[in-house]
Amino acid sequence: MSTVNIPRLDLNDYIHGTEGQRKHFSDEIGKAFNETGFVTITNHGLSKELIDKLYEQVKALFALPEDVKLKYEIAELAGQRGYTSKGKETAKGFKVPDLKEFWQIGQTVTDNDPVKFEYPENVHVEELVEFNAITGEVYQKLEAAGKHLLQAISVYLGLDEHYFDTNVHNGNSILRTLHYFPIEDPDALPDDAVRAGAHEDINLITLLIGASADGLELLTRENTWFPVKAHGEDVVVNVGDMLQRLTNGKLKSTTHRVVNPPREMMKFSRFSVPFFLHPKATMDLSSLPSTIDAAHPKQFTDITAGAYLDERLREIGLKK
Numbered sequence: 001m002s003t004v005n006i007p008r009l010d011l012n013d014y015i016h017g018t019e020g021q022r023k024h025f026s027d028e029i030g031k032a033f034n035e036t037g038f039v040t041i042t043n044h045g046l047s048k049e050l051i052d053k054l055y056e057q058v059k060a061l062f063a064l065p066e067d068v069k070l071k072y073e074i075a076e077l078a079g080q081r082g083y084t085s086k087g088k089e090t091a092k093g094f095k096v097p098d099l100k101e102f103w104q105i106g107q108t109v110t111d112n113d114p115v116k117f118e119y120p121e122n123v124h125v126e127e128l129v130e131f132n133a134i135t136g137e138v139y140q141k142l143e144a145a146g147k148h149l150l151q152a153i154s155v156y157l158g159l160d161e162h163y164f165d166t167n168v169h170n171g172n173s174i175l176r177t178l179h180y181f182p183i184e185d186p187d188a189l190p191d192d193a194v195r196a197g198a199h200e201d202i203n204l205i206t207l208l209i210g211a212s213a214d215g216l217e218l219l220t221r222e223n224t225w226f227p228v229k230a231h232g233e234d235v236v237v238n239v240g241d242m243l244q245r246l247t248n249g250k251l252k253s254t255t256h257r258v259v260n261p262p263r264e265m266m267k268f269s270r271f272s273v274p275f276f277l278h279p280k281a282t283m284d285l286s287s288l289p290s291t292i293d294a295a296h297p298k299q300f301t302d303i304t305a306g307a308y309l310d311e312r313l314r315e316i317g318l319k320k
């Protein structure tokens with residue numbers, strides 16, 4: 001099995017570091033995103049206490065009776081807010097849906113930005129008094145960490161450090177809390193049913209809490225699957241398709257999946273919480289001219305973030 005280098009980087013080095021530490025951080029994240037598309041991050045701004053509280057809430061949410069959860073599955077929202085039940089999302093190219101249920105939380109605009117009229121309201125979980133406040137706090141902290149990461153990436157790409165700032169401010173990011181449910185009868189599973197089928201993320205970058213649980217794997221350039229492991233509370237960050245398009249493939253949106261556990265572990269749940277960092281719908285994802293030359297011809301058609309998201313949600317079955 002080939003080994004993959006997923007560097008562990010300290011976000012403090014970028015936010016509060018010396019010029020040398022900041023440059024080192026930008027170089028390392030850029031190099032990793034160019035090679036494997038994945039890094040792990042420490043000092044991301046989420047305390048262990050907040051992460052523990054988050055998981056308490058997430059476990060309580062999915063433990064609610066099915067009929068209560070179904071109250072919060074609202075077809076017009078295409079899974080973008082509230083609950084999405086088992087069997088709804090199917091990775092592109094797969095026939096059998098993923099073995100998961102999830103809940104999504106979106107942007108809260110607190111200033112006068114007219115974009116607020118474009119976003120649906122978040123869905124409030126009446127049964128859990130702390131759920132919305134805690135997930136809201138996690139959303140803000142991951143968004144803040146994500147903005148710093150994009151600044152470091154901008155420097156690596158030779159752009160202004162604040163290139164992404166205005167598009168990410170009040171962007172269409174999504175916090176997804178995920179439950180891979182227990183499989184009571186593994187023999188009854190269709191052959192190709194998995195927790196999360198091989199896919200690439202749609203957005204700019206993804207920040208994932210909970211990758212310390214087994215199961216997440218990335219596809220190497222040699223076409224082998226490699227397990228992604230994170231220490232304790234580290235956040236795993238990977239490139240999504242929007243950043244890959246913008247950089248004409250210089251930064252790689254790496255295929256990944258969540259495999260089923262060994263048979264004796266099938267009766268246990270797995271939880272994880274990815275934050276999909278999206279820009280505003282109006283952001284132009286046309287590849288940067290600096291990433292196109294004779295050796296790297298233009299690979300993607302020009303499209304805005306909003307139109308691209310729409311296309312992708314239809315492909316995975318969330319939007320009709």
Ligand SMILES: O=C(O)CCC(=O)C(=O)O
Pocket residue numbers: 176178196201208210211216256257258271272273274
């Ligand atoms: O659950 C995980 O570890 C990863 C989930 C994931 O890749 C996704 O939801 O896009």
Ligand SMILES: [Fe+2]
Pocket residue numbers: 199200201256
């Ligand atoms: Fe993913």
